[in-house]
Structure formats: structure tokens, C-alpha cells
Amino acid sequence: MKGPGLMLLLVLLCLPLSVAGEATNEKDERWWEKRHQRADIFYPHKAHQAVMEADGDACLRCHPFNPTDIRDLERLRVINVIANEPLREICHSCHVDRISAPWRCDLCHDQRQKIWPQDHNFNYIANHAEDSRLDESQCRECHLDLSFCTDCHFRRDSSRHRVHPLAYVSAHGLEARFDTASCGRCHDVDYCSDCHRRRP
């Protein structure tokens, strides 16, 4: 009697745990309740509401209610999720192609490293010139504003591209002697001489 009694006690003790586990899984499956927690792509519904209403298919644009004859409910559940997933082209039609909406990548994407090409991960500044000459349209898929180029190539007073730490001016001489070419990736020769000519 001791054995079965102990077993029963164990089963009774484990029961609330397994029930809680099922409830958690069920809750997890209600993915739409967590849409605001999805950090990789942020979609503020409220901010889009007025524009979508005016443009038509306010909610149906991303949440289709098209007819279906799928009767396998488990399969249908998965297909609903796929049907509801955001589609780059739908977002980009306003935010990138037409630029009728704000087009800063970080408005929707939390980390630019997730969306930029892999070759951007290491010292891409050394190769960007060749790529941009070969196919500038590739760059423009993300860099919609030409100031992204001109801020480096033609301006020195921009605060957008801070690649050196503060007070780098004191240390730059040493590094420039070690690897002068590295300065040349961003700066042309006038950038040096403009100052050095004044203070020889």
C-alpha cells in the first residue's frame, strides 16, 4: 500500500505543475497579445490607424481575412500566423519606396545589424566606395538620404558621424603616423592640411 500511496501523492503534487505548464503554453500561443513586446520589429498600431483608415483595408492589409477551405485546424492555426506576419514590402512601400512615412530604419528595427548586409559588419568603410560605384541603388535601399554620403564626403561640421572618441584631436597624430591610410578612408588630404598649414 505504501508504494501506490506514494505514487498517488507524487501524481497529485505534479498535477498543478503540469496544468500550469499547459496554461503557460496556451498563453504563449496567443502571440498577438505580445505584439508590443516584439523588439525586432516594432509596429505602433495607434500611430498607423489614421493613415490606414484613409488608405483603406486598415487592419486587413496585414491581417488577411481571405476565404480559405483549410479544415485541418492545427494547420490553419499555423497558416494564420504566417498570413499575419509583417511583410517587408508592405511596410517599405510607404516608409522606403514612396517615403510618405518616416523612413528612419531604427523606427521599426531595433538593431541595424539585424537588417544590414553581412559585409557591413567589419570595416566596410574600406570597401563602400567600390560597391557604391558598381550599384548605387543597393546603397539607396537603406540610405535614402544622400546626406548619409555627403556628411562625410563634403562636410566636417556634421554631428552624425562621430567615429573618434572625444578629444581624439590630441591623440590623432600618433595613430596617423602608424597607419596614415586608415585616416584616408574618411578624410581627404585637405582635411589635414587645413589645420596643419595654419599651425605648422
Add this chain to the structure above:
Amino acid sequence: MAATPVMAQRPVDLPPLHHLVNVKPSKAVNVPEDFPLNHRGEITCETCHGIEDIEDIPFEEVDKRAPDFLRQGPYAKTTAFCYRCHAEKTYRRQNIHDLLDARGEYDEKACEYCHQQAPDPGKDHTREQLKLRLPPETICLGCHLKTPHLNALDHLVKPDEKMRRRMQASERRLGIILPLDTRGRIMCVTCHAPHERGLIDESKPAGKQVADGDVKEGVVYEDHPWDAVYRADKQARLKKLPGGAAPVALYYRRLRSEVLLRLSARDGALCLACHAFER
């Protein structure tokens, strides 16, 4: 009654419920020119199937997902293939939501598909007085699938208290009803108005619905340039599923007109009667 086509002398081992072969199509059937008939003008395997020598391949080994398994496929619905030859109109069932005739009179027989006795549309009724043949949550299922459109499945649930309060507020504010089933769950008629516009007076909450659609025409969609890229994206996702993408087709269309909805889904009013966004 038309004579039943007789099988020809050469027996063909067909799976159950298969279309007849070795019969001449009747005059009512319009076989496309590029669907080949045999020299006697009869339907053969090649008429419908584009797979070479399909009759020599064992049934289990036939690739039923091949695009040309049914000629010029794939087809989202098998019936779409049937209607390549057969006139769709002649197979259409009566639309029982089409309740009013040209004079605005309603057909009591159509009402009695769902009601034991046609209720007076001018009067207010309790749910019991409507004398529905089946509970409201199952009555639609005699003709419609339980999930006849995407995202229907996720809606057939019991809304939480917060959403129920929002729904009640929408009912008061918009002068509509958003009825739940006896167990408090969302059902088809929570969003869909089953009666043709004009049958129940629009001043009544049960009679208010979208105005732009024609119940005879049904929901009308229009093509959209995003369709190609949408299909490609979704097919790539579907292919990763166990069982692959076939025969599911997710496509992108826009609503041109909607019908039998308590509020417009096109501008999102129907969705926002229940849903709210924090951000």
C-alpha cells in the same frame, strides 16, 4: 432527366468518386480546346491530367502536387478545375441571405432555412423568440465552414472582461449588436449580419450593417500590385512547414465591397469595436 453517361468498354481502374472517362462530354459541358479528347471526342485521363502516361502509373505513385496534375494548375480549389468545363452558375446553391425580392418583399421560405417560423422583421425579439433551428453558434455551419476565412479560428474564443466591456461600449456608441453565444464566445454573427440590408430596419441595432455591398454579388475583392511579392514571401514561409506549401495559397487582394458585416472591416471599424491599441 439527362441520361447517365455510360462507361466505355475499356475499363479503367479509377479511384473512388473519380470523374468518368471514355464518355463524350454533353453539350452543356465546355471543354477548353487545350484539354485533349481522344479521337472519338471522349474524355480520357489526358483530358484533365497533364502528367504523361498517367494511366500507366500506379495511383499511389502519381505526384498529385505536380502543377500539371490537373491541367494548367495548380488550383486553389478543386472545384475551380471542375468549372473549367462545367458552368459554375448552374451548380451554385441558393443564397439564403438574399431575402428581399425586387419589391422589397421577403421570402418566408428563405427565412425558414434558419428559423422554425419566419419572425416579423418589424418587431423586436429575444433570442428564444427567434426560434432558430440550431443554436446561433452552429447554425451557420450547415452551409459554411467553421473557419471559412483566415483569422476566423483565432476569433472563436471567449473575449476577456476588458474586451467585453469595450464591445458593450461599442454597441451603445454605434447602435449595433455584437452578440456572443450562450457561453460568452464570439461566433460568426458577432461580426456578420445574417440578414440582407433592408430586411430589419436600420434604426434597430440588429439591422445596422455596411451599406456598400450587394448580397447577390457577395464580397468583392480587387487585385493589387503587392500580390506577386506577397505570394512569393508567403510561399517561401509555407514551404518550411511540415507537409510543405501545397495546396495552400496565400494571396494579396484588397476589398472592393463588403457585405453582411455589422460594421466596415475595410476601414477597420469592425475590428476596433473590440480591439484597442496601447500604442
